[in-house]
Amino acid sequence: MSMKKMSIAERLGTVSYVNQGKSEAKPHILVDTDICNHTCPHKATTYVCPANCYTIDEAGKVHFQFEDCIECGTCMYACDQNAVTWHYPDPESGRGVKWNFG
Amino acid sequence: MDEKFDCIVIGGGVAGLSAAMTLARNNMKFLLIERGEFSGSKNVSGGVLWGDGLASLVPDYQDEEDGGWERFINHRRLTFMDGQSAFSIDFKSDHFEEKPYKGVIVLRAKFDNWLAGKVQEAIDASDYAEDSFIATSILVEEVLMENGKAVGIRAGEEKFHADCVILAEGVNNLLTRQVGLQDQYVPADYLATGVKEIIRFDRKVLEDRFQLDGLSGMSNEFLGFATDGIEGGGFLYTNRDSISLGLVLGMKSMREKMKPNDRKIYDILTHFKQHPAVKDMIRGGEVVEYSGHAVSTGDMRVMPKEVYADGVLIAGEAANLLMNSGKAIQGMDYALHSGVLAAEAVIDAKKKGDFSAASLKQYREALEDSFVMKDMRNFQKAVHFLHSEQLFGMVPNLVCDFGRQFFTIENKPTPKTGKMLSNAVKRHSSYTELLKLGIKGARAL
Structure with a gap:
């Protein structure tokens, strides 16, 4: 039996997060999606983010959510349009990853 | 804590902990700050800690029943793949079994935490057993500067002061940028993203499948089909009862060769896992963790302008000290060694009573004299x-x-x-x- 293909939701299901139980966490990355939607020629964050935090809806608009972010940093480099303001999450009020293996 | 430390180390990864170990052994009073709940909880690597540096940091690590490491490498393989085939260069030798080992496979959440425990033991044995600390779950937001010299750090409302600060914050080096040693925006050109899965097996199955004996381990790198046309490569390392299987993909290459509403980075990992040779290696395994992280490639053009300033030293991947020369992806060995050298510069600065850039320049010189910068300079063409x-x-x-x-x-x-x-x-x-x-x-x- 070969391994079945995993969806990104299943993959992220294996990740542990800080403050996982908290309903509200403070976002640690701010994205100016106006730039993504109006001036960005590549929208690269929507395919380079390993946690699929950046998505495109049917109308072609970019959306960002920080809850699944694994703090890898990729978007901070891949975005050359100055749309991403990147910080580390606050250990108390933020979210962010907690690796079991790393 | 109003009292001033000799040094504040920011980041409890391999570089920060190696610096801290050196500081503790030399009776320095320091504070190490880690933003994760424990050392390693925020850290990802491939990962092999190459070289024998660990033996000098923790001399008896090889004999510990359950040290922080997974397996030592005695088997290496480089695989070229097209869609159907895998052609490997394979090298296995008894000489790898001589101690100190020349490479150990690690999982950072376990390894860094174990190493932090060793640092705490060194603190307990030092003159500052009560005054040096490892503090976790604290995010350093700012390096405090006075007259152009670093004098401490701020975390939330709290401030801590020290004669100098070692930045060992990893590749996403926000504080290195804040102190002006690196540009605020670092372009994707010389960086890659690693994505990885930890795939668990019954230990006996793993050992039979990969011909492992006791704690011996294998590293396998892959070129070709693995990355589906994107610049980069694949890797497989054997842990105690799991494998680390992943890809390192050039960010610029991804940006240029992929497009929205098409394949995503993790689809390439899925693609890699579908290769017949890889399928056979992972059959029956269970994915227990998926992870990812930005990683330097070894191109020196991305390095900070300098690795020291007044009251500041930068160690490990915060200084982009990492290299993929085609032979191996070396990063943790550079982190370990640069951490030690940074701490040695701090110890000498304390003796001199001079933490200025002129004094800390010693760190740059030591780094240049070591295998870290010698190899990075020698192999720039290989990186290109x-x-x-x-x-x-x-x-x-x-x-x-x-x-x-x-x-x-x-x-x-x-x-x-x-x-x-x-x-x-x-x-x-x-x-x-x-x-x-x-x-x-x-x-x-």
């Missing part, structure tokens, strides 16, 4: 060579084509090997292209 388009498609395809001809036996006359080779060359490239690439490669390596 690895960006050659042909290495991700043409070369692996050609090698596999030749392999398929060479290893296939049929009931018909067999062409000479030279003929097989020229067949493969004609199908995928030309002798002129190969010669050019060969010369470039020979110069690089």
